[in-house]
Amino acid sequence: MATALTLDALPHQKSEPRRRRRERPATLTPGQSVGAWRVERELGHGGMGSVYAITHKTFGKRAALKLCHRGVLGPDFTAATFLREARVVNLIDHPGVPDVFATGSYDGRPYLAMERLRGQTLGDHVRASTFSTLESIALILELCDILSAAHASNVVHRDLKLDNVFVVDACPALGLGRRVKLLDWGVAHVVGEPDPLCGVLAGTLTYIAPEQVRGDALTPAADVYSLAVLIYQCLLRRPPFA
Template sequence: MHELTAGSRRGANRRTRRATAAILPSIAAAAGTKLPPLTPLARLPRSRRLSIPRLVIDLPLELTTTVPESFEDVTSELSRLIERPRRHTTPPPIPRPTPVPMRARTQTQPSLVGDWQLGCELGRGGMGAVYAVTHREFGKRAALKLSHTPLDGTSLGAKVFLREARVVQLIDHPSMPDVFATGTHEDRPYLVMERLRGETLIQLIERGALDRRRAIDVLIDLCDVLAVAHEAGVIHRDLKPDNVFVLEQAHPLGTRTKLLDWGFAHLLGEDDPFHGMIAGTLSYVAPEQVLGAPITPATDLYSLGVLTYLCLLGQSPFAGTTGVDLARRHLHAAPPDPALLWRDIPKPLAQLLIAMLAKEPLCRPTLEEVRATLVATRTRRRLFTLRQGIEPLARPSVAPILRRTLGAATAIACAIAGAAAMLLS
């Protein structure tokens, strides 16, 4: 059904009159009926239009009614409305729904989860919320991540929580988060982990607090933890600055970086529960993730390349106005020459950035090669250019995939999969 508004006013608009006179008779002719002569038509507000499939006509109309599917009924309704006496009353305003505050839509925060007393909310995402907590008996302070959805066998968010608790125990490295308790609250799973002090990498980038020397230190830490993860058969596949946490104080073993959110990790040799979906963030996914091809350690190398490009050059190598456009660029577009954004970039580092963003996984360097180039860049005598900061960045416009509700996640994954099929055809 289409919406039709009818009426007329003084001061008819010539363009509207000509368009209406030219188009409406052809509609009536197609239906085998005759359209009565039209009275002069006045200026139409932009908000009122006659919408016909593949055709939009501006009409100066006041009354609103529903147009039936048949053309004969359309012309009959037009005739009735056009012959009505002119009215100069102002149409009533269209009622608008009252917006509901975001906080009112969220679930009520419990005061106690297991043995943990909840404090302030530290963060919130599509899968769950993170709270500052204190153990009610021992007084230990920690962070608790509580799922939005219950563990009912079909909830994707709850499965991600349980998967993260398992994965972090497989990787022994100081840059891994320490998860030391799990449980359920009202059938919703939760994780209890160490409470970190510092900022995420995206926060540092956005406020211009990340110089190149510090960025290289963070990237070397990521190479180290990813190498241990890959050796254990675990691929993160959701590497992005939101998931990288930079500590205020260095770990006793020297690292100042934590790699978070392992719930979408792929375990080599096991069935992938996210098969057919893009389990990652579209700004950082590798081409094989878009195509649904097998996931390998080289997948993390591509995401690390996007992250390295962003940290050292101040912008992402690929940007798109839509998700499909961004996916197409990951598949086909070449990244901009790093020397255009950093004039004095060391040549080996520039070559490394391009190689990390290779479309074919086998053409990408190894983590050992990436780390060696970063260390060599950091230890060069002339590092004055590394101390120059980068401009504060706007947050990537494309939102993370699978960080919304399950319904939205499935819809987006299907849309991207369809787009990838069209790109290959």
């Protein structure tokens, strides 16, 4: 089972990009407790944090725990910035946005407890050439619907890319086909509100719109640019500016 979260996008200073920590952060172990949750296993890790399969100790609810690496936190990316994702996703009323239902702190590191998904990222599928052109277009249309709902709620994702689009496995027993979820809303911007990442170039360079690089006011158009890059990659199996 692939993790429901991708973790490699870090904000970067425009004048001097921040280097990621090379050392492997300390991991949680199976059976360890984090608040009301019990850790089952690690699902994945990246530059920003690690993700664990967890179960609620009282209710038995299964979820995913996104735990921030200590080395990521600093003046440009605080614990409050990390936890802000919980509020942002709850501004958007769409099943394609993963639910975040608890936040907290463990050993001085903020965490999110969120919906656990089964499947793979769209990036994994593209690299494996899993889908036909028509299947890819169907998934892209689902993604467009998610973005439309986000933009209607004045939310700009700001880090749209293949590895932040998750394709949930089909479940024939429940009559469910493949579904798309858009992940990692941690650097999203709410139009009309102060931007906690103002002055920081957030996102993934292959997909970043020119106005983001210039430091212009962020609008949904930035996501549309990233979407165009994603569609190009999805259909042609390579980035447009390789």
